[in-house]
Amino acid sequence: MSENKELLLRAKDISIVFGGLRAVSDFNLELYQGELIGLIGPNGAGKTTVFNMLSGVYKPTEGTITFVDSKGNLQVTSGKSPAQLNGIGIARTFQNIRLFGNLTVAENIKIALHQTRKVNPIDVLFRTKKFRKDEEVMQERSKILLELFHMEGKMNELAKNLPYGEQRKLEICRALASNPKLLLLDEPAAGMNEQETHELMEMISFIREKFNLTVLLIEHDMKLVMGICERLLVLNYGRVIAEGLPAEIQANEEVIKAYLGSGYTGGKK
Structure with a gap:
C-alpha cells in the first residue's frame, strides 16, 4: 500500500x-x-x-x-x-433499506444529525430560542446534503413514498449526515436498474472525493x-x-x- x-x-x-x-x-x-x-x-x-x-x-x-x-x-x-x-x-447502509418510512426525507436526515445537536431536553420541551435556532441549523444541513443527491425538492415527502432508487440514495445521504x-x-x-446503477457509481465516486x-x-x-x-x-x-x-x-x-x-x-x- x-x-x-x-x-x-x-x-x-x-x-x-x-x-x-x-x-x-x-x-x-x-x-x-x-x-x-x-x-x-x-x-x-x-x-x-x-x-x-x-x-x-x-x-x-x-x-x-x-x-x-x-x-x-x-x-x-x-x-x-x-x-x-x-x-x-464509522457509518453503514444495509442490504435491506432501513429508513423511517413514515417520517419525511428531512426528518430521516435529522435523526442522523442528532449527535451534533446543541440542545438539552428542557430546550426541546419548552421549544426555546436555542431549540428553534438548532432546528434551523438541522434543516439547513439536511437541505445541503440532499442537494448533493438532487433530492432537495423531496424534503417534505414521506420516505416510503420515494422511488426505490431514491430510497437508496436517502439511506446513503443519512449515513453521510453523521460525518463518517x-x-x-x-x-x-x-x-436498481442499469441507469440507476450507473448513477450510483458516479455518486459513490463523487461523495468519496467530496467528503x-x-x-x-x-x-x-x-x-x-x-x-x-x-x-x-x-x-x-x-x-x-x-x-x-x-x-x-x-x-x-x-x-x-x-x-x-x-x-x-x-x-x-
Missing part, C-alpha cells in the same frame, strides 16, 4: 462462530484513508457478517479490530456498539465493482481466497471457479 496514505482500520485475524459454525475465519483487512475497496463473493460467503463485525452489530469471537477516529486516536472497536462506532466515524471517516455500503445497487471518505462496499454487480473499486477482497466459505487489483481478481482461477464463473467477461454477473 502507498506510504503516503494513513492506515484507517485494521481487522486482524477476526473470526466469528455461531452455534459451532465458523461463519468467518481469520479475516484480515487493512483500509487506508481515501480508498474505495470492494468485498465480493458468493451468497453466504460471509460478507455481511464481516460488515456486521466492522460496524459493531456482532462482536468477533476471535481477533481484534482497530480504527483511527476523527480525532486521530487509535481505538479498539471490536466490542463497541453500532452507536458508539457511528460516533467515532469510513462508509460501509452493503449492496448499494441491489434492486474525503474511505469506502468499503459489498456488491454483486461486477460492472459497478470493477468500474470503481481500486482493490478487491474475495470471500468464500468465510475465508479470503484472493485480494488484489480488479484486473488481477478477474484473472484469478480460484475466483473464477468459486464466484465469477467460466463465462465471466468483465461485465455484470
Whole structure:
C-alpha cells in the first residue's frame, strides 16, 4: 500500500462462530484513508457478517479490530456498539433499506444529525430560542446534503413514498449526515436498474472525493465493482481466497471457479 496514505482500520485475524459454525475465519483487512475497496463473493460467503463485525452489530469471537477516529486516536472497536462506532466515524447502509418510512426525507436526515445537536431536553420541551435556532441549523444541513443527491425538492415527502432508487440514495445521504471517516455500503445497487446503477457509481465516486471518505462496499454487480473499486477482497466459505487489483481478481482461477464463473467477461454477473 502507498506510504503516503494513513492506515484507517485494521481487522486482524477476526473470526466469528455461531452455534459451532465458523461463519468467518481469520479475516484480515487493512483500509487506508481515501480508498474505495470492494468485498465480493458468493451468497453466504460471509460478507455481511464481516460488515456486521466492522460496524459493531456482532462482536468477533476471535481477533481484534482497530480504527483511527476523527480525532486521530487509535481505538479498539471490536466490542463497541453500532452507536458508539457511528460516533467515532464509522457509518453503514444495509442490504435491506432501513429508513423511517413514515417520517419525511428531512426528518430521516435529522435523526442522523442528532449527535451534533446543541440542545438539552428542557430546550426541546419548552421549544426555546436555542431549540428553534438548532432546528434551523438541522434543516439547513439536511437541505445541503440532499442537494448533493438532487433530492432537495423531496424534503417534505414521506420516505416510503420515494422511488426505490431514491430510497437508496436517502439511506446513503443519512449515513453521510453523521460525518463518517469510513462508509460501509452493503449492496448499494441491489434492486436498481442499469441507469440507476450507473448513477450510483458516479455518486459513490463523487461523495468519496467530496467528503474525503474511505469506502468499503459489498456488491454483486461486477460492472459497478470493477468500474470503481481500486482493490478487491474475495470471500468464500468465510475465508479470503484472493485480494488484489480488479484486473488481477478477474484473472484469478480460484475466483473464477468459486464466484465469477467460466463465462465471466468483465461485465455484470
